[in-house]
Amino acid sequence: MTNHTITSIREGLRAKQFSAVEVAREALEFAERENPKTNAYLMFCPERALSAAAEVDRKLAAGEDAGALAGVPIAVKDVILTKGVRTTCASKMLENYIPPYDATAIERIEAAGGVIIGKTNCDEFAMGSSNENSYFGPVRNPVALDCVPGGSSGGSAAVVAQGTAVVSLGSDTGGSIRQPASFCGVVGVTPTYGRVSRYGLVAFASSLDHIGPFARNVKDSATLLAAMAGRDPMDSTSANAPVPDYGAQLTGDVRGMKIGLPVEYMKHATGETADRIHEAVAKLQGMGCEVQDISLPSTDYAIATYYVICTAEASANLARFDGVRYGYRSAEAGGADSNKLAAMYCNTRGEGFGPEVKRRIMLGTYVLSHGYYDAYYLKAQKVRALIARDFTNAFQTVDAIMAPVSPFPAFRIGEKVNDPVSMYLSDIYTITGSLAGIPCMSVPCGTTGTGLPVGLQILCNHFEEQKMFRLAHAFENS
Amino acid sequence: MRLTEKDVRYVAALANITFADEEIGVMLHDLDGILGQMDALAGIDTEGVEPMSQVLFDAAENATLRADVERMPLENEVALANAPISGNGYFKVPRVIER
Structure with a gap:
C-alpha cells in the first residue's frame, strides 16, 4: 500500500494482479490500523469506497474506460463536502453535519474512477498552520511523531506521507497545502485560482480558497489535478480555460527555462532550509536552467495584507453558522x-467555534467595521494589487520563481500554539502566491540534519501549471 | 494598546459571538498584537492603485455565466435534515414575537 502510485495501480489492474475492490479493502484496513499513530483521518467511508471500487472493476471487466484515477484510494480534507458522509471542518460547529451534495471536485474524482476512502483532519475551518486547531485533536507528523504535520491540510499531507492513501485533496487559502506538504515530505499543489471549482468547498476566504492535490510524486499530483480541473457552472470564479495535458509536459527537459530567486525572500532565509533551496536551484542550473535574482518589492506587506483580507472574508462567510439551518x-x-x-x-x-476561528472572525469583523474599512480592508485590497503586480512583472523575465515554503521545518506540537502572531508570520513565503492567485507547489528537496523534510516552492504565472510540473518533475528525478 | 475591552465587546456583539469574561482579555491581547502587524499597511503608497477584490484573468465578460435554465433545488426534507430543530417543513428558532 505504502508504495502504490496512480500508475502502479493502473498497471496492476490492467495486468489483473489485483482488483479495485481488493485495493480498496487493503487500503481501508491499513489506514484504519495505522491511523491511531497520527490521528490524520477523522473518519472512513468504506461503503462508498467499496461501491466506487466495484464500479471500477465492473467497467474493467466490460472493457470500458475506467478513468484516469481508476481504483486509486484517495483521502479528502474534511472541509470538502461528500454527500452522505459526515463533513465536520474539524469543528464542533459541524460535528454531525451530513452534506446533501458532493463538491464538484469529488464528483469529478469519482467519475474518473477514484475511490474515496475517508476524510482527513485539519485545522478548524482550515484556519491554522499546524493542525493544532482541530476540535478532534492535533495530527502527528508521520516523519517525526512529536512534530506537527503543518496546516491547515495537515491530515491530507500526513496520510500521503504515511502511505495510508495514495493521493489526497487539501485546500489552500494562504499556504495550507504547500506548507504541510513541505513538513511531511510530499508533493503539494495549489493550482491557479479558478482552476478547480470551489463548489462544495466550505468557504473560508472566497477570493483566496483553492482545492489542490497531495501526492508522493509530481506525476500523480498532475494526474489528480487534471481530473478535477476545468470550468464548473456551479462556481462563477472557475476559469473557462482549457486543461492542458500535464503528463505530456513531464519530459525531464528544462534546458533554457528561466528561474527567478526573489531577493526579498532569500535575504530572510537562513540555515538548513536556505541551504536545501540553494542546492536544489543549483541542481536545476546544472540541468540547463538559467538562474537570476528578481525582486518582489511588496513582499514585506504580504502578511498584513493577507490577514486583513482573509479574516474579513472569513467573518462574512462564517456568519452562516448561526444554529438555525445546520x-x-x-x-x-x-x-x-x-x-x-x-x-x-x-x-x-461562542460555544461552537474554537479559539482561532473566533479570533479570525473578530479580526475580520473589526477591519470591516465602521471607521476601519478604508484603513484596513480597502487598503489591503490595494496592496494586494501591488503584490500581484510584482509577480506579473517578474514573469516577464522568468518562467518560474523558486523559494522556500516555510522559514523552518516541522516544529514540535505545542511549541507555537500560544503565539498567534509568530504563527501568522511563518506564512510569509506562501501567502504572496495565494494573494496573486498564481499556481504554486511544494516539492521535497531533502531534509535537515535531524531528518525533517524541506520543501522547494515553485511558483509560475496564471494557468502555467505545466511549466511548474515540468520543473518539479525534472528536479524530482535528478 | 490600540484596543480596549470595550472595543472587543463591541466587535463581539457585531460578530454575534458570546465570550466569557476571561476570554475577553485574551482576545484583547491577541487582536492588539495582530493589529500591530496590520498597521504596516498605513505607510504604503497606494495612490492611484485599483483595489483587487478578486483574482481576475483576461476573458469575455460573460465567460463565467452559466445557461439560464431551471435546476431543481434541494427538496424540503433534505434541506431540513441537518437542522437542529425543525417542524412542519420549517426551521424552528426561539420565539421572537411574544403574543
Missing part, C-alpha cells in the same frame, strides 16, 4: 437578554 445549536438560548433568538445566535457561535 450545525451546532446552543442549549442556552435564554439568559437575561430578552431577545432569545439573538442570544441563541451568540451562544451557538
Whole structure:
C-alpha cells in the first residue's frame, strides 16, 4: 500500500494482479490500523469506497474506460463536502453535519474512477498552520511523531506521507497545502485560482480558497489535478480555460527555462532550509536552467495584507453558522437578554467555534467595521494589487520563481500554539502566491540534519501549471 | 494598546459571538498584537492603485455565466435534515414575537 502510485495501480489492474475492490479493502484496513499513530483521518467511508471500487472493476471487466484515477484510494480534507458522509471542518460547529451534495471536485474524482476512502483532519475551518486547531485533536507528523504535520491540510499531507492513501485533496487559502506538504515530505499543489471549482468547498476566504492535490510524486499530483480541473457552472470564479495535458509536459527537459530567486525572500532565509533551496536551484542550473535574482518589492506587506483580507472574508462567510439551518445549536438560548433568538445566535457561535476561528472572525469583523474599512480592508485590497503586480512583472523575465515554503521545518506540537502572531508570520513565503492567485507547489528537496523534510516552492504565472510540473518533475528525478 | 475591552465587546456583539469574561482579555491581547502587524499597511503608497477584490484573468465578460435554465433545488426534507430543530417543513428558532 505504502508504495502504490496512480500508475502502479493502473498497471496492476490492467495486468489483473489485483482488483479495485481488493485495493480498496487493503487500503481501508491499513489506514484504519495505522491511523491511531497520527490521528490524520477523522473518519472512513468504506461503503462508498467499496461501491466506487466495484464500479471500477465492473467497467474493467466490460472493457470500458475506467478513468484516469481508476481504483486509486484517495483521502479528502474534511472541509470538502461528500454527500452522505459526515463533513465536520474539524469543528464542533459541524460535528454531525451530513452534506446533501458532493463538491464538484469529488464528483469529478469519482467519475474518473477514484475511490474515496475517508476524510482527513485539519485545522478548524482550515484556519491554522499546524493542525493544532482541530476540535478532534492535533495530527502527528508521520516523519517525526512529536512534530506537527503543518496546516491547515495537515491530515491530507500526513496520510500521503504515511502511505495510508495514495493521493489526497487539501485546500489552500494562504499556504495550507504547500506548507504541510513541505513538513511531511510530499508533493503539494495549489493550482491557479479558478482552476478547480470551489463548489462544495466550505468557504473560508472566497477570493483566496483553492482545492489542490497531495501526492508522493509530481506525476500523480498532475494526474489528480487534471481530473478535477476545468470550468464548473456551479462556481462563477472557475476559469473557462482549457486543461492542458500535464503528463505530456513531464519530459525531464528544462534546458533554457528561466528561474527567478526573489531577493526579498532569500535575504530572510537562513540555515538548513536556505541551504536545501540553494542546492536544489543549483541542481536545476546544472540541468540547463538559467538562474537570476528578481525582486518582489511588496513582499514585506504580504502578511498584513493577507490577514486583513482573509479574516474579513472569513467573518462574512462564517456568519452562516448561526444554529438555525445546520450545525451546532446552543442549549442556552435564554439568559437575561430578552431577545432569545439573538442570544441563541451568540451562544451557538461562542460555544461552537474554537479559539482561532473566533479570533479570525473578530479580526475580520473589526477591519470591516465602521471607521476601519478604508484603513484596513480597502487598503489591503490595494496592496494586494501591488503584490500581484510584482509577480506579473517578474514573469516577464522568468518562467518560474523558486523559494522556500516555510522559514523552518516541522516544529514540535505545542511549541507555537500560544503565539498567534509568530504563527501568522511563518506564512510569509506562501501567502504572496495565494494573494496573486498564481499556481504554486511544494516539492521535497531533502531534509535537515535531524531528518525533517524541506520543501522547494515553485511558483509560475496564471494557468502555467505545466511549466511548474515540468520543473518539479525534472528536479524530482535528478 | 490600540484596543480596549470595550472595543472587543463591541466587535463581539457585531460578530454575534458570546465570550466569557476571561476570554475577553485574551482576545484583547491577541487582536492588539495582530493589529500591530496590520498597521504596516498605513505607510504604503497606494495612490492611484485599483483595489483587487478578486483574482481576475483576461476573458469575455460573460465567460463565467452559466445557461439560464431551471435546476431543481434541494427538496424540503433534505434541506431540513441537518437542522437542529425543525417542524412542519420549517426551521424552528426561539420565539421572537411574544403574543
